[in-house]
Amino acid sequence: MPRYDPHRIEPKWQQVWDDRGTFVTPNKPPPGTTGKLYVLDMFPYPSGAGLHVGHPEGYTATDIVCRYARMKGKHVLHPMGWDAFGLPAEQHAIKTGTHPRVTTDQNIETFKRQLKMLGFSYDWSREFSTTDESYYRWTQWIFLQLYDTWYDPEYEWTGPDGQRRRGKGRPIAELPLPPSLSQAGTPDATTTVAIRRYQDAHRLAYQTEAPVNWCPALGTVLANEEVLADGTSEIGGHPVERRPLRQWMLRITAYAERLLAELDDLDWPESIKLLQRNWIGKSIGAEVDFLVDGASNPGDSVSKPGDSVAGTHPDFHAWKAHRGKSGFPPTPEPNVLRVYTTRPDTLFGATYMVVAPEHPLVDRIATPAQRAAVDEYRRKTALKSDLDRTDLAREKTGVFTGAYAFNPVNGERIPIWIADYVLISYGTGAIMAVPAHDERDLAFAQTFHLPVIDVVQNPAGDNIGFTGEGTAIHSGSYNGLPTAEFKRRITADLAAAGLGREAVNYRLRDWLFSRQRYWGEPFPLWHELDAEGNLTGLVRTVPESELPVTLPEMEDFKPKGTPEPPLSWAPEEWLYATAPDGTRLKRETNSMPQWAGSCWYYLRFCDPHNCERFVDPAVEKYWMPVDLYIGGAEHAVLHLLYSRFWHKVLFDRGYVSTPEPFRRLVNQGMILGETEFRVFKDASTGRYLSPEEAERTPEGQVISERVAETDVVKQGEGFVLKADPSVRVEARAYKMSKSRGNVINPDDIVREYGADALRLYEMFMGPLEQVKPWSMSGVEGVYRFLARVWRMFVDERAETVTLDAAVQDVPPTVAQQRLLHKTIKAVTEDIEKLSFNTAISRMMEFTNAFTGYNPRPRACLEPFVLLLAPFAPHIAEELWELLGHDESLTYASWPAWDEQMLIETEIEIPVQVNGKLRGKVRVPAEADAARMQAIAEAEPSIQAHLAGKQVIKVVAVPGRMVNFVVR
RNA sequence: GGCCGAGUGGCGGAAUAGGCAGACGCACGGGACUUAAAAUCCUGUGGAGGGUUACCUCCGUGCGGGUUCGAGUCCCGCCUCGGCCACCA
Numbered sequence A: 001m002p003r004y005d006p007h008r009i010e011p012k013w014q015q016v017w018d019d020r021g022t023f024v025t026p027n028k029p030p031p032g033t034t035g036k037l038y039v040l041d042m043f044p045y046p047s048g049a050g051l052h053v054g055h056p057e058g059y060t061a062t063d064i065v066c067r068y069a070r071m072k073g074k075h076v077l078h079p080m081g082w083d084a085f086g087l088p089a090e091q092h093a094i095k096t097g098t099h100p101r102v103t104t105d106q107n108i109e110t111f112k113r114q115l116k117m118l119g120f121s122y123d124w125s126r127e128f129s130t131t132d133e134s135y136y137r138w139t140q141w142i143f144l145q146l147y148d149t150w151y152d153p154e155y156e157w158t159g160p161d162g163q164r165r166r167g168k169g170r171p172i173a174e175l176p177l178p179p180s181l182s183q184a185g186t187p188d189a190t191t192t193v194a195i196r197r198y199q200d201a202h203r204l205a206y207q208t209e210a211p212v213n214w215c216p217a218l219g220t221v222l223a224n225e226e227v228l229a230d231g232t233s234e235i236g237g238h239p240v241e242r243r244p245l246r247q248w249m250l251r252i253t254a255y256a257e258r259l260l261a262e263l264d265d266l267d268w269p270e271s272i273k274l275l276q277r278n279w280i281g282k283s284i285g286a287e288v289d290f291l292v293d294g295a296s297n298p299g300d301s302v303s304k305p306g307d308s309v310a311g312t313h314p315d316f317h318a319w320k321a322h323r324g325k326s327g328f329p330p331t332p333e334p335n336v337l338r339v340y341t342t343r344p345d346t347l348f349g350a351t352y353m354v355v356a357p358e359h360p361l362v363d364r365i366a367t368p369a370q371r372a373a374v375d376e377y378r379r380k381t382a383l384k385s386d387l388d389r390t391d392l393a394r395e396k397t398g399v400f401t402g403a404y405a406f407n408p409v410n411g412e413r414i415p416i417w418i419a420d421y422v423l424i425s426y427g428t429g430a431i432m433a434v435p436a437h438d439e440r441d442l443a444f445a446q447t448f449h450l451p452v453i454d455v456v457q458n459p460a461g462d463n464i465g466f467t468g469e470g471t472a473i474h475s476g477s478y479n480g481l482p483t484a485e486f487k488r489r490i491t492a493d494l495a496a497a498g499l500g501r502e503a504v505n506y507r508l509r510d511w512l513f514s515r516q517r518y519w520g521e522p523f524p525l526w527h528e529l530d531a532e533g534n535l536t537g538l539v540r541t542v543p544e545s546e547l548p549v550t551l552p553e554m555e556d557f558k559p560k561g562t563p564e565p566p567l568s569w570a571p572e573e574w575l576y577a578t579a580p581d582g583t584r585l586k587r588e589t590n591s592m593p594q595w596a597g598s599c600w601y602y603l604r605f606c607d608p609h610n611c612e613r614f615v616d617p618a619v620e621k622y623w624m625p626v627d628l629y630i631g632g633a634e635h636a637v638l639h640l641l642y643s644r645f646w647h648k649v650l651f652d653r654g655y656v657s658t659p660e661p662f663r664r665l666v667n668q669g670m671i672l673g674e675t676e677f678r679v680f681k682d683a684s685t686g687r688y689l690s691p692e693e694a695e696r697t698p699e700g701q702v703i704s705e706r707v708a709e710t711d712v713v714k715q716g717e718g719f720v721l722k723a724d725p726s727v728r729v730e731a732r733a734y735k736m737s738k739s740r741g742n743v744i745n746p747d748d749i750v751r752e753y754g755a756d757a758l759r760l761y762e763m764f765m766g767p768l769e770q771v772k773p774w775s776m777s778g779v780e781g782v783y784r785f786l787a788r789v790w791r792m793f794v795d796e797r798a799e800t801v802t803l804d805a806a807v808q809d810v811p812p813t814v815a816q817q818r819l820l821h822k823t824i825k826a827v828t829e830d831i832e833k834l835s836f837n838t839a840i841s842r843m844m845e846f847t848n849a850f851t852g853y854n855p856r857p858r859a860c861l862e863p864f865v866l867l868l869a870p871f872a873p874h875i876a877e878e879l880w881e882l883l884g885h886d887e888s889l890t891y892a893s894w895p896a897w898d899e900q901m902l903i904e905t906e907i908e909i910p911v912q913v914n915g916k917l918r919g920k921v922r923v924p925a926e927a928d929a930a931r932m933q934a935i936a937e938a939e940p941s942i943q944a945h946l947a948g949k950q951v952i953k954v955v956a957v958p959g960r961m962v963n964f965v966v967r
Numbered sequence B: 001g002g003c004c005g006a007g008u009g010g011c012g013g014a015a016u017a018g019g020c021a022g023a024c025g026c027a028c029g030g031g032a033c034u035u036a037a038a039a040u041c042c043u044g045u046g047g048a049g050g051g052u053u054a055c056c057u058c059c060g061u062g063c064g065g066g067u068u069c070g071a072g073u074c075c076c077g078c079c080u081c082g083g084c085c086a087c088c089a
Helices: A004-018 A055-073 A087-096 A100-117 A133-147 A189-200 A253-259 A270-280 A314-326 A342-350 A360-367 A369-382 A386-391 A437-448 A483-496 A616-625 A639-652 A691-696 A744-754 A755-763 A775-792 A814-832 A836-850 A856-869 A873-882 A927-936 A942-945
Strands: A037-041 A075-077 A149-158 A166-171 A206-216 A221-224 A241-250 A282-291 A336-341 A352-355 A401-406 A413-418 A430-433 A498-507 A525-529 A535-541 A577-579 A584-587 A628-632 A663-667 A676-682 A701-706 A712-715 A718-721 A728-732 A906-913 A917-923 A953-956 A961-966
Touching: A004 A100, A004 A498, A004 A755, A004 A873, A055 A628, A055 A663, A055 A755, A055 A814, A087 A100, A100 A430, A100 A744, A133 A149, A149 A253, A166 A253, A166 A639, A189 A535, A189 A728, A221 A241, A253 A270, A253 A744, A270 A639, A282 A314, A282 A342, A282 A360, A314 A639, A314 A775, A336 A342, A336 A352, A336 A873, A342 A483, A352 A437, A360 A401, A360 A712, A369 A401, A413 A577, A413 A616, A430 A437, A430 A639, A483 A498, A691 A728, A701 A755, A744 A755, A744 A775, A755 A775, A755 A836, A755 A873, A775 A836, A775 A856, A775 A873, A814 A836, A814 A856, A836 A856, A906 A942, A917 A927, A917 A942, A927 A942, A927 A953, A942 A961
Parallel strands: A037 A075, A037 A628, A352 A413, A628 A663, A906 A961
Antiparallel strands: A149 A166, A206 A221, A206 A241, A282 A336, A282 A401, A282 A498, A352 A430, A401 A413, A525 A535, A525 A584, A577 A584, A676 A701, A676 A728, A712 A718, A718 A728, A906 A917, A953 A961
């Protein structure tokens, strides 16, 4: 009895594809192909848990596109690999004592087996892991390129894509030196060091001693992107504190403008572009300088608080006059406080100033009377973790420094405070506070009873607390100007007076690129040591010929609770060396973050076995950019921003041919667990609770019980028990999680229904990009469909697998032809739109119709098998073979549809009276408006509705509908 | 709090470009086959009301308005849910 048996068919074809190398892709386009298509999945981190059902969602989508494209004659690159460095493997290793390399290899094996089981058409000959020495050798090499590059924002050039650009990453050797360093002849030793330090300060990869996000539980520092808003780590949710440490940073901020501007032309979801735009956070405003009163001589202000000095103070006048001549300096004088504002139009409303507690000016300006309070506040802030800072429920805190500054527009003398709501890392680390038109300033002013002056007229409502645009008031000669105009005018006026200038700021910070981990790429760097064995701050790169710097074999890589990286207790011979010039060297013992490997893997897939280069230029030019990239939205600002940054540096340095790596991006939606129906009871009384009551009742007091879907019935907005309609039932789908016990394992699905059914179901669930709950009976539904397809071809009563007698070489009927061509057209267009759920429903309709025919013309069934192939490749290959083909259908031609076949001679159209459907009539397809109206009027049921009424208008859209407007 | 997205049967979801709301699948009901079950096949299924049978009427795409001959689709104002970011001056 040859029933549909995926467990016989699927391994058979997977073996065939493997043996014949069906999906091995040469870098040269084979004859007959029409252009390349690079389709990429976000390669997985091979965790110990194995594949979950979220992986095959995106992977099936790309696989369908690839299989379709091959049949359309495209030369398709579809690779897979492993993003295998990272914390989980290392933590597992620490727990179990197994080397991370061992667990990583095991996990990769599991993942690979699972992916192969699903029949994806990857070119496995291109497989690699980011942990392979032959791969991370080039990750290190790219780091060296970053290290060798500085960003010249003024440089104008034409890229390999022919576009004129401004701003370029250039070799550090081309960095112009300041006059003091660019002396003629061979520089002396001191100058050489000075030059090196000058260059180091401009490189895209640089060291800094800065407060970083230190996570004691994970034993590492984290990038800003890896710390959640509540101050805990993205991985594990551990507390994170601020701590100064020497770290490697990547100057991604240099590329902020290009990362922002070049988003525009990408075929990415607008939501993801917006996320990146917000993350980069460009704002345009002005820098404005405020002279500090008496700052040159703290505690001895030339004027006293409360003095009426507006516009008359001698120091202020002298300074202003000086600025009028000398202009706005790149860095302000020591007694000047520079602020950044996006609302220079509110300058007249500035009633106080706030500097970040870490601001260097604080020491100069704090008065003796306020000194103790200021120091105490600074000490407390420094100790505060981000968690504490945000957990304070936004209660504003701060301390008066005792100092005052003059508002440059009106000479008004205003107090300077310190407060932690001003961040040292943004803008100038200081603000002018305009409480009337800024929420945060208002909250602060109210807490500390500072004056509030409104300077913007709200066109609709109160001025105080109004942060929108309006008309200027209380602003001297600027009164009456609309906000936008005011901004332009005052920015220009300040610039002319040497008191301010237009300024752009970005929320984006430089990327903290070092981690205190064992299981990551070592930096290809040596530190120079001085005679005492201390770091000098100068580094040397490992020569390209000596790459890779491999991880040393170590037994113990457990963090010691200090920021000392595990590599710092690596074997001596790994750790130390002496340079040919006699300098003692110590390795950089930090390692790279997990993002490093995923920043460029798509380039390596083009040319994975190249030992000479990270990618061959001609091969890169052929395959890049990635035409379609599918993965989860969780990488919207991390991986996708970092890769774009690296790619642009490589582009600037001439190593890649495109400015952007990923032309089209699609995010798959998360798959939730099955919808759960629950009733709640009070633990002590046993009384039923409504879902809302259960929500309010404390944890241990509620018993929740799952009930079957069939025991539940809809009532009003919600659900109730069938047996007892007074009991309300909660219906909800949750994220899959081990603790909830609702995880679906792909292995189980394949074991029961086969890979084709799993693939088909995941595509049939709904739109790719949407969040959707799993449904076990939905899987059975598509399995039944596949079995129906099977029986459309195969005689199940025969002894062996043979074609059903109904499958015959007979000419199809007109109706059969039409359905076939409609199906071809719909499926083709749906694949192009990635609308796989509707493509599948079209194939179901075809099957429903054709199983009812006898005979079933082979001329219709053969193309159908090809349509099905991208979705359910195993059963399609099996049926293709059964139909007498020796070759795999992988490279068979995709069926074409004939528009002539779709034309109907007669169509049914709706007839409306006053917009309400009152009947349907059949009309010739080519009937014009008048003819359609005539046929509709002749229809008895329509006549009944028109009887006794006056027709005042008739709308007839040919091929669509007729509507009578009557009175 | 800000931004983005989404609300359509019991459920997942369809519906070019404003033109027959609910394709396809699930679940459920009825029937056939069977000793029986499974499997399969046929068939019904948005709600309410009416009718003698193949039928008719009204209501219906989160809520309230608007534009239009005609609105799930466009506009205005709300509500709810989901996601992301949250002191960025």
